[in-house]
Each structure stands twice: as structure tokens, then as C-alpha cells.
Amino acid sequence: MPAVTAVERARRGAACAAAALLGACAHSPPAGPESPYFQPPAGSLLRLQRSLTVPAGTTRVHIQDGAARAWRELNRYAPYCDLEIRVVSRAHAPAIVRADAFELVRIERPMPREGNPWRARWTVFDDDDGPYTLLTRVRLQSPRQSDVLRLNCLRWSNSRFDTYLSLQEIQEVLAPLAEFVFPGD
Numbered sequence: 001m002p003a004v005t006a007v008e009r010a011r012r013g014a015a016c017a018a019a020a021l022l023g024a025c026a027h028s029p030p031a032g033p034e035s036p037y038f039q040p041p042a043g044s045l046l047r048l049q050r051s052l053t054v055p056a057g058t059t060r061v062h063i064q065d066g067a068a069r070a071w072r073e074l075n076r077y078a079p080y081c082d083l084e085i086r087v088v089s090r091a092h093a094p095a096i097v098r099a100d101a102f103e104l105v106r107i108e109r110p111m112p113r114e115g116n117p118w119r120a121r122w123t124v125f126d127d128d129d130g131p132y133t134l135l136t137r138v139r140l141q142s143p144r145q146s147d148v149l150r151l152n153c154l155r156w157s158n159s160r161f162d163t164y165l166s167l168q169e170i171q172e173v174l175a176p177l178a179e180f181v182f183p184g185d
Contacts, residue, residue, distance in 0.1 A: 080130055
């Protein structure tokens with residue numbers, strides 16, 4: 001067996017140290033509903049526990065802390081959701097979204113957008129990068145209520161590098177009014 005030179009030993013030691021350092025930095029992000037990038041499996045549902053009233057002349061009902069709220073009652077600095085229907089309810093009559101199980105068709109996370117459209121003109125002169133709207137859209141489908149379109153959930157952030165709401169965080173906004181149900185749960 002040939003003798004290992006000092007240079008070869010140093011080379012092997014450096015390779016082992018580099019592998020250990022790279023391995024220590026690697027981590028796997030959460031893969032379940034606690035991850036902001038989780039895509040639920042086919043057959044996942046949003047179960048609405050009770051009916052909601054969409055105010056007359058609008059397409060959405062606002063939800064925060066498990067209750068339907070008027071726009072003026074929302075704490076816009078905390079996460080909230082809007083359950084959206086396809087057609088504007090008649091001016092004289094509100095629309096009703098009945099308790100149901102809605103299939104999660106798709107989750108979309110558009111690029112963050114600035115909360116103030118005039119802000120873009122002044123960003124050259126300062127380094128404040130906010131506020132931004134981090135929107136998570138959950139497309140919904142039900143054969144019994146085809147007028148229900150989606151659940152829009154958002155939070156404001158002062159950084160475009162903040163994370164979107166995870167389904168677990170959305171669940172906290174909706175509970176006990178609605179819950180996510182995944183196959184095998």
C-alpha cells in the first residue's frame with residue numbers, strides 16, 4: 001500500500017471539511033401546510049362551517065379572526081382574507097355563500113406589489129422598500145356553488161422579501177369559520 005503524502009492528506013482533509021460545511025448549511029424547508037410555498041395535494045378541501053353573506057353590490061366578504069367583517073372593521077396590519085364570488089351581488093340583495101366543502105383547485109402567489117402606487121416615483125430617493133402586499137389566492141370549486149371563485153388572503157409587509165401566508169397561517173385567520181382538509185387527515 002503506497003504511503004499517503006502530507007499534501008494528499010491535506011487535500012482529503014480540506015475536501016471532508018468542505019463537505020461537512022456545505023452539509024451543515026443545507027436544510028430542507030418545511031414541506032407541509034406550514035410552508036408558504038406548499039401546494040396541497042389533489043382532493044384537498046376548504047370546508048366552510050357556516051354560511052356567509054356577501055354584502056349587496058359587492059363580490060367579496062372579508063374574514064379576520066374567524067368572523068366576517070366590514071372593510072372598516074378590518075385590522076389591515078394583520079392578515080385577513082376575502083371570499084370572492086364571480087358576479088356582483090345585486091344592489092338591493094346580498095348574496096349568500098352556503099356552508100359547503102370547496103375543492104382547492106390552485107394556489108397562486110403573484111409578485112408582491114407596493115401598497116401605494118405613487119411610491120414608485122420616490123424610491124430613487126430613499127431606501128425604504130414598503131409597504132408591500134403579499135397576496136395568496138386560493139382558487140375554489142364546488143359543483144353546488146359555481147359562483148364562488150376564490151379565497152384571497154394577504155398581509156402587508158415592509159419588505160418584498162418577506163414570505164407569503166402559509167395555509168397554516170390562513171387557517172388561523174379563518175378558524176373556526178372554515179378549515180382546510182387534506183387527503184388522509
